[in-house]
Amino acid sequence: MHFNAKVHFDFVKHRKKFYAFSIALTLIGILSLFIFNLNYGVDFKAGTNMDLAIGKPITQAEAIDVLKQAGYEDMTPTIGGAGNERVTARFDEVLNQDEIRKIQDAFKAKFGDQVDAEVNIVSPDMAREMGAKTIYAVIIASAAIMLYVTIRFEWRFALAANIAILYDAFVVVAIFSIFQLQVDLPFIAAVLTTIGYSINDKIVIFDRIRENLRFSKIKNKEQLADMVNNSIWQTMARNIYTVLAVLVVAISLFIFGSESIKLFALAKIIGLTSGAYSSICIASPLWYQFKGDPKPKAAKTQASA
Structure with a gap:
């Protein structure tokens, strides 16, 4: 089975290494939040x-x-x-x-x-209200994205995508907690736009997986893994160019921008990097695992004349 893509690295084969790294970073972030919490700016505290x-x-x-x-x-x-x-x-x-x-x-x-x-x-009341609205915004955005992916694709794609984008959002929060960087409204805007950019990368790969799945005859797990890897590499250049284009802008804002937008730009840099990583190393391998063993349709037997 050929998909016309040169596979330089087997992402599916090494998926457990990516899972281990991502889980370790998530646990470190949770621990940091429990110990240090976030360094809230004036927007989220009186x-x-x-x-x-x-x-x-x-x-x-x-x-x-x-x-x-x-x-x-x-x-x-x-x-x-x-x-x-x-x-x-x-x-x-x-x-x-x-x-x-x-x-x-x-x-x-x-x-x-x-x-x-x-x-x-x-005021203290405004700070509490702002914090609650922020949580609602992230939840609503995640739910809307999961619903969209479910309608456009199917539940396995939606579940894999949602796990990955929630991971991307949490990575930004975790890094800001670990280094005690200030969290304000521009930071929340960066997290929400991270979710948007992240789902775009995943949709590109998922669309190619669905297309390859439709026109191939997958008979076992090895062929399914081969198809996922090829789908990733077929879309690799497009995803890299898209992320790099936005990263150049974010890095320029971080280096040359005023102090008021530096942390926004830094949050964007972290989110974009995590989104590119999770699209390739988390979301696609997760879909492969959720898909399970392929069940090829039984071959039709022709009645003898």
Whole structure:
């Protein structure tokens, strides 16, 4: 049986190694969440975010010094914007108007009256509501994708795809937990778009598997494994080019973008990489296992004339 693809590596044969690596990473992520939890930003916990436009270049050391003068000793603001003219400071407490004015006046005293501040305050109730809506968004997105794949293909494809995309989403969460990177609304957007890009890769491979399955006569597990491997390699170039095109953009944003979008870009890089890996090494081998032993149709016997 030939599928016109050169198989360089047998993904199905080595599937248990991929499963072991993925399970190990998942367990490490779960352990990290239990021990360290996530480093929630202001969007998911009560607090205040101040974004100050200074109007002239400023260093982090200067910003820290001004915040100390305003009475905030342990603040580590981030510097960004064109020419490093913006200061972002995140406070774990909800600041009142007098406290906000005191910080703004401290920067004006140092850099002039052109200093302007944009303030976002998240109350405890808003933080809890935001967290709940985020969980609902991930659940609804996953359920909708599983329903779509079930309608377009069949339940084995849907189950394999959903396990893989949930793994992709969790990998992003796990990495952010392990390294205690800040989780905010752009991070959630990155997770949801990761799910979208991830299912696209899997649909491409599944479509080729279904096509090859339709036009081949699979008689045993070995032939089924050969068909899955060939389907992966037939779509390998397309998947790599698609992922690389988006990765180039995400990496460029991470390197050259402002501080406010660096973590969003990093989450995208992690999610895209995981999505490409899971499409090839998890989703397709899982479908192979769910498919079980092929059951070829009984050959029709022709009645003798």
